Amino acid sequence: MTSFSNDPNTNATGYDGSVIASTVIIFVVVTLAVKIWIIVCVCNKVKKHTQQQYSDDSRFIPLTMVKFLDDMEREKPIRFTSEQLRLATDNFSFLLGSGAFGTVYKGLFTNGTAVAVKVLYGTSDKIIEEQFMAEVSTMGRTHHFNLVRLYGFCFESSLRALVYEFMVNGSLDNHLFKASERPILGFEKLDEIALGTARGIAYLHEECPQRIVHYDIKPENILLDSNLCAKVADFGLAKLCNRDNTHITMTRGRGTPGYAAPEVWLPLPVSHKCDVYSFGMLLFEIIGRRRNYMDVGLGDSQQWFPIWVWGKYEKKQLKDVMDVCAIEEKDHESVERMVKVALCCVQYRPETRPTMSIVVKMLEGALPVPESLNPFSYLFSGVIEVDDSLARLAWNGGGTDWSSSGVISKSIVVAETPLMTKYEITMASE
Known part of the structure; x- marks a missing residue:
């Protein structure tokens, strides 16, 4: 004949309440761990994809330029991707002007910031790189009310561009x-x-x-x-x-x-x-x-x-x-x-x-x-x-x-x- 305990911590089915509580806690912890693991995997995948994108592109960029870009990223200008700039400029549809070294387009980021995107071109990659380094190395290190602010840059095999603050009254x-x-x-x-x-x-x-x-x-x-x-x-x-x-x-x-x-x-x-x-x-x-x-x-x-x-x-x-x-x-x-x-x-x-x-x-x-x-x-x-x-x-x-x-x-x-x-x-x- 089965006997039942008079212990108040024991429920009618004969299971200890503390065991159930422990089981619930373990379930919650495992669930959170699984979710965290999924988030980490997704983030790593995105990071790996981005690194792979830049890694693939770096095959076409000289080592001196790779070092220069790494140095400039530490100087505060933002490094944009070509896709980000294409979206901001509506695929470069709003022309502001052009000169000997580039064409300037108006852009608008999702946070409402208006920018002028200068797409560089030249007769050779060497000239484009010289133009790029001259502008980024100077403007990336200067901060003055009477100098145009450089927000960032893009340097990929398909696009070399500089992103400046937009001047509403032109030149x-x-x-x-x-x-x-x-x-x-x-x-x-x-x-x-x-x-x-x-x-x-x-x-x-x-x-x-x-x-x-x-x-x-x-x-x-x-x-x-x-x-x-x-x-x-x-x-x-x-x-x-x-x-x-x-x-x-x-x-x-x-x-x-x-x-x-x-x-x-x-x-x-x-x-x-x-x-x-x-x-x-x-x-x-x-x-x-x-x-x-x-x-x-x-x-x-x-x-x-x-x-x-x-x-x-x-x-x-x-x-x-x-x-x-x-x-x-x-x-x-x-x-x-x-x-x-x-x-x-x-x-x-x-x-x-x-x-x-x-x-x-x-x-x-x-x-x-x-x-x-x-x-x-x-x-x-x-x-x-x-x-x-x-x-x-x-x-x-x-x-x-x-x-x-x-x-x-x-x-x-x-x-x-x-x-x-x-x-x-x-x-x-x-």
Whole structure:
């Protein structure tokens, strides 16, 4: 005869309650373990697939590029896949513009961030890789309000691209040379744009761990955000250099004719002062709101605008510049300051040009702008190069209160010379 225990922990069937509880706990633990195992397997599979994708692609990428990409991933820019960028740009359907090294498309990520995706191309993989490394290595390490922000990049066999923040107001050239297509910017705003651009270049030259020389400062490479604040962009020709190096080794000509300094195109030593020259040419175009080489209502003579401005400045007739460029009287002081800064920046000898930090202070009005030497005397036959000792003194800590009145000889301004034609100094490319 079966006997039943009187133990209250024993149920009617004869099983101990603690045994049932233990069984339930074990079941729950096993179930959780199985679920965790499934999740781990799925994650490993995805990770393996991604690694395999990059591994397969790396067969087509040189080892130097693989190392470079690994280094840059540690510098914060995001490495996107080609599929991510195709989705963001709707298969590259919204064209923003194109240049010598790439085509730019507008994109939109799922989090609502608008981007500009620059797809690189060139005549060889070597050129594309140089362009890629120049832009990523510079922009990936720089952070400044007046520089376009680099979000990330893609480097696969099927797509080499750079992902930048989207600038809703486009590039400065559209506002200067195509004013009929958009509201005209007042000179006060143009003055702010010039100052912001100068600050961005000064940061590249003097505040980065390594000096960065841009080589291609021009209106097309100055982008404007929603508040029309200037952002320096397009670092495809940029070069990193140690601050101790006085000059830079050039393997080939860089920059755009009409903006590039003479030493870039001539067999002369090159330094970061080539950006200062280009910025000076940019200032002339901001003042005139047109390309430097275009006629500005000067009669039958198609004089180069910077030389024409110098002639008016030398004769103390800057009022003529204001009239021709339709500049209001209230902006007279700002324009005069900008003209004087531009003339200082485009001096023939690099050592007679100011540093960009000095340019910023002069544009801000914190430093007086010295009277300029004739920056174009080298273009005229029969003109002896003037003594530049005063300029050297001014830009190397010897003060800025000097005048060129005693050292500049008068010269007849001509429209063009063989030297100007040969090196395309007077022409700015479209």
